[in-house]
Each structure stands twice: as structure tokens, then as C-alpha cells.
């Protein structure tokens with residue numbers, strides 16, 4: 001599917017037909033994840049004794065099938081990026097298993113992972129910090145060839161230029177530097193780098209969230225086209241439900257380190273079964289007999305997301321769920337296929353048989369867990385925000401960006417360069433954390449660097465509903 005979009009200045013010439021081939025039959029399981037965990041230790045004291053752990057990913061199971069796009073959504077901090085880094089083996093899992101094409105890669109060493117890096121690539125969130133400002137586009141996109149010691153037919157330069165063309169950039173720009181490109185074009189460069197070695201699986205962590213809304217659609221459409229042409233398999237992580245809806249075949253919803261619902265896109269959007277998914281969708285009425293007399297309006301979750309250091313007992317969502325009963329507090333619901341193709345972890349799912357029908361008394365927290373806001377009020381708020389935001393924020397943001405661009409210190413660029421170098425070394429990718437971390441990567445004195453991040457923030461699409469409620473709560 002294609003979303004209409006404005007141009008990001010990239011070449012619009014039709015991309016050359018794919019010459020790449022894939023090694024997996026469509027629909028075959030490419031990646032299988034079982035009980036995957038990542039606990040980041042918390043250390044204290046002189047002896048750095050471990051006093052706890054951030055349970056960023058806490059036992060998740062899913063499969064990715066060749067040729068599909070699996071979308072991953074959830075509130076900030078629920079473990080999406082950690083999951084992405086675990087499956088690309090940029091992070092060492094604490095527990096569980098990752099199998100790629102039937103091969104256990106859970107604890108492969110860097111050397112052992114080297115051949116696999118060709119097949120599994122990552123696109124990073126921020127096109128400003130993930131490209132080395134000191135390197136030309138040619139050097140950046142050809143890095144994977146150098147690192148893997150691959151000499152394509154016709155030479156690296158020719159192949160890189162072909163890739164630039166595939167992603168809609170002018171191959172003549174081979175010798176230009178990142179600061180000479182806009183945000184959308186930079187993300188295309190990142191995509192070209194990720195696709196250079198003809199990977200089978202591409203994990204994209206918030207690939208468009210740093211981009212202007214109109215450019216987001218351009219990049220999403222590009223990813224979509226490339227998937228058709230090159231037979232790629234994607235795992236796309238995003239905050240924005242509309243982006244995920246456009247690109248995904250199936251969607252996994254994460255909450256506090258767990259997958260709470262995994263279903264095909266249409267089922268998830270038309271009949272979500274997990275109360276949290278439903279809150280994320282938010283525009284749906286609540287057909288809940290326990291709340292029969294409550295007017296069905298939009299659901300806004302109240303309360304903060306609990307800490308992943310000490311997640312709630314039983315179902316992790318019970319502190320914010322309007323359907324929570326005693327069993328939810330004591331017993332963790334397993335992720336079960338309650339409808340064909342729809343897996344849900346809930347004792348009292350929506351649109352399906354109750355898994356604990358004997359447990360009918362709502363927890364007291366459940367009675368205040370959500371706020372039902374009339375559609376009219378939300379519409380008014382949205383309209384008010386829309387009319388205020390660009391007018392007030394954009395000039396301010398642009399001015400700020402212009403200032404920043406003027407005073408960018410060499411040291412800052414060097415720092416960014418280091419981070420980007422790390423990202424380029426798609427191999428030794430203990431790096432992406434470093435690559436993604438620094439915000440300030442604009443190269444000095446260019447209009448491209450002036451425009452993008454701040455304006456993007458001002459225009460960024462709305463957070464999922466639950467996230468929105470957090471701010472309402474304050």
C-alpha cells in the first residue's frame with residue numbers, strides 16, 4: 001500500500017529492477033524467538049555489587065516469516081529497541097533463544113556472527129547521528145562491503161551507485177557528505193547501507209520517527225517498495241500506530257518487556273483483544289458487561305507505566321487495566337492463540353471467551369484505571385493543538401536550529417563522527433547504542449542540518465493514546 005507523500009528531494013526516477021535474490025521461501029520461518037530475556041544489571045557501591053536489574057525484555061516468543069513485515073508497538077521504555085538489538089545480536093541475551101533460519105544464534109561470538117551480519121541488518125532511528133559527517137556517502141554505503149570483504153561484480157563503486165539509485169538518490173552524489181542531504185535523504189542513505197549486502201532480515205528501529213511527517217510517508221513507501229522488489233523481511237519498531245498500520249502484516253504489542261498481543265494487522269485494528277491494545281487504539285467503545293452502564297467513549301489510560309525494575313505481579317498491566325480482577329494480580333496470563341492468528345495474554349480478553357469467568361470482582365484500582373473522554377472533547381483538543389503547534393513552534397524551532405548550526409563545534413562533529421563510525425561498523429555493533437545516543441550531529445552551516453530535527457519534533461505525529469494520557473495526568 002502506498003501513502004501519498006511530499007517529496008524529500010530524493011530522485012523520483014523509477015528504481016531499477018531487483019537483481020537480488022533471497023534464500024528463504026515466502027512464509028517460511030526466518031527468525032524464531034523463544035523466551036527471550038534481557039535484564040540490564042543495576043550495580044551499586046565500591047564493589048559494584050548487583051542490586052537489581054532492569055527487566056527490559058522479559059520472556060518473549062514470536063516468529064518472523066520470510067517476506068512479511070512484523071510491526072512492534074508499545075509505550076516508551078517497554079523494551080522495543082532492546083528486543084530489536086537482541087534479535088540482531090547487537091546485545092547479548094540474558095536468557096531464551098534466537099534462531100535464524102533454524103540456526104541457534106543466541107550466543108554466537110562476534111566472529112561467529114560475522115557471516116550472519118550479511119543477512120541481518122538494522123536501520124537506525126536517527127539519520128543525523130547514524131551517518132559519519134566526515135565520510136562521503138560512497139564511503140558510508142560501501143562500508144559493509146569493506147567490512148565483510150565482499151567484492152561485487154563490477155566493483156564496489158558501481159554497486160554502491162546502484163544502491164543509491166535503488167533508494168531514489170542520485171548516484172552522482174557518491175562523493176557528497178551527509179550534511180549536504182535532507183533528513184529524508186539521509187534516511188535513504190541509511191537504508192542503502194543496510195541493504196548493500198542484500199540482507200534477508202531488516203530490523204528498523206523507529207525508521208521514520210526523526211523525520212518530518214510528509215517525509216515519513218516517503219520513507220515508509222520506499223521501504224514498502226523495496227520489500228516488494230527485493231523480497232525483504234522486516235521487523236519495524238515504531239511508536240506511531242498509523243505508520244505500523246501502513247507497513248505491517250502482523251503486529252506485536254509490547255508492554256513492560258512482554259508481548260501482550262500478536263495478531264495480523266486487520267484483526268488487531270478491528271477487534272483488539274488485549275485491553276492494553278484496545279487502549280492504544282483508543283477510539284473503540286468498551287463492550288464490557290462489567291461496565292455495561294458506562295457510556296462508551298474513548299479510553300484513556302490513567303497512571304504511569306510501572307518500572308521495569310520491579311514490574312507488577314501477575315499480569316503487568318493490572319495496575320492500569322479497567323478489567324483487572326484478583327487473578328490478574330496473582331497469575332501471569334500466558335500468550336495464547338485465542339483466535340486463529342491472534343495471540344493474547346489476558347484473563348479477560350475482549351471479543352473472546354473469558355479465560356477466568358469465575359473471577360468477576362474488579363480490583364479497586366480497575367475502577368479508576370481509565371478515563372472515558374467524549375469524542376467531541378478529544379476532537380476539540382486535537383483541533384486546538386493542530387492550529388497552535390506549527391504556528392508557535394516551527395519558527396522557534398527553526399531559529400533554534402539555525403543557531404545550533406552556526407555554533408556547532410568541531411568537537412561535536414567529531415563526537416558524532418565517532419558515533420556514526422560505530423553505526424557504520426554494522427559488524428562490531430556493540431556500537432549502535434553509541435550510534436544512536438548523541439542528539440547533536442548536524443554538520444555545520446547547512447540548510448539541511450538546520451531544518452530537520454527540531455521541526456520534526458514540532459510536527460511529529462501524536463503518541464499512542466496511552467502515552468497521551470500520561471501527560472494529561474500530570
Ligand SMILES: Nc1ncnc2c1ncn2[C@@H]1O[C@H](COP(=O)(O)OP(=O)(O)OP(=O)(O)O)[C@@H](O)[C@H]1O
Nearest residue numbers: 040054056075076077078079080081082083239308
Ligand atoms: N543499556 C542499558 N542499560 C540499562 N538499562 C537499559 C539499557 N538499555 C535500555 N535500558 C532500559 O530498558 C528499558 C527498555 O528500553 P528500550 O530502549 O528497549 O525501550 P523502547 O521501547 O525502545 O523505548 P522508546 O520507545 O523510548 O525507544 C528501559 O527502561 C530502559 O531504560
Ligand code: SF4
Nearest residue numbers: 315318321328346347
Ligand atoms: S489479565 Fe487482567 S489485568 Fe491483565 S490485561 Fe487482562 S484483564 Fe487486564
Ligand SMILES: [Mg+2]
Nearest residue numbers: 080081082205
Ligand atoms: Mg526505542
